[in-house]
Amino acid sequence: MEPRLKIAIQKSGRLQEDSLRLLRECGIKVDDGKDQLRAQARNFPLDLLYLRNSDIPQYIEDGVAHAGILGENTHLEKQKDIQPVLSLGFAKCRLSVAVAKTTEYSGLQWLQGKRIATSYPNSLQAFLKNHEIKAEIHEISGSVEIAPNIGLADAICDLVSSGSTLFQNGLEEKEVVLHSEANLYANKQLDPELTNILRKLIFRIQSVLEARQHRYLLMNAPTNCVERITQILPGMKSPTIMPLAVEGWCSIHTVIPEARFWDIIDELKASGAQGILITPIEKMIL
Ligand code: AMP
DSSP states (O other), X not given: OOOOEEEEEESSSHHHHHHHHHHHHTTOOOOOSSSOSEEEOSSSSXXXXXXXGGGHHHHHHHTSSSEEEEEHHHHHHHOOSOEEEEEOSOSOEEEEEEEXXXXXOOSGGGGTXXXXXXXXXXXXXXXXXXXXXXXXXXXXXXXXXXXXXXXSOSEEEEEESSSHHHHHTTEEEEEEEEEEOEEEEEOTXXXXXXXXXXXXXXXXXXXXXXHHTEEEEEEEEEGGGHHHHHHHOOOSSSOEEEEOSSTXXXXXXXXXXXXXXXXXXXXXXXXXXXXXXXXXXXXXXX
């Protein structure tokens, strides 16, 4: 039987949708895990295992799953012997210590001897130890942010992205314990055939991630402005320049990092560019 790479993804929760979207953008056809624990990709040698987020590191270490998608925070918390393979650019968040807005927080030393509620005791413990703080860690599995309001703790340590949950609960972020995003992890002893499938998957994911971070840019400009415009463009190599049917004009095409577009658009216009178009790229192979 042909080997198939078993990839663990979250059964339900924040990471599932983005994980499935990424695999689908890689051209891999899979069903979502609503009523099943396992799904076979139809056009790639890959099986998905839908598992509880916190169990995934152990399954990868044991080789039950060959690889998996998981937040770095879960990997750091569980401390399993698995291999980080690729950052995936979603589920960006930080694990932070927060206290009630009304607290007169004077800095890290304030945490000395305090009660801190968290679902991430190992990460918090390592952070406190690093800063020589002794505090009582209360491990709770959910709704951590209500702990100070009900008198269960003086502070919390939880995941934050926009900060709106903290705000709604009258809390303020004070210390960042770690930054996290979703990563692809793999078992450390994959055989050559599985490693080969994993490599193919990584290649596809990288081309999707590159494409997401770039845009294709087209514009028209008078020929005598081309030199100035090409100096502004942070292209992959040099831009493509083609003459237009109208004498003295050309069309300039290039690829730019998505994050730079709004920085350079005014400069392009001021340098004579007109009819500027910017379009997404589906896949990008470097
Ligand atoms: P959950 O679905 O809440 O169990 O969270 C699963 C994973 O999603 C966590 O381990 C984090 O890596 C990530 N995550 C959790 N909360 C957030 C958040 N507020 N913003 C972004 N990512 C988060």
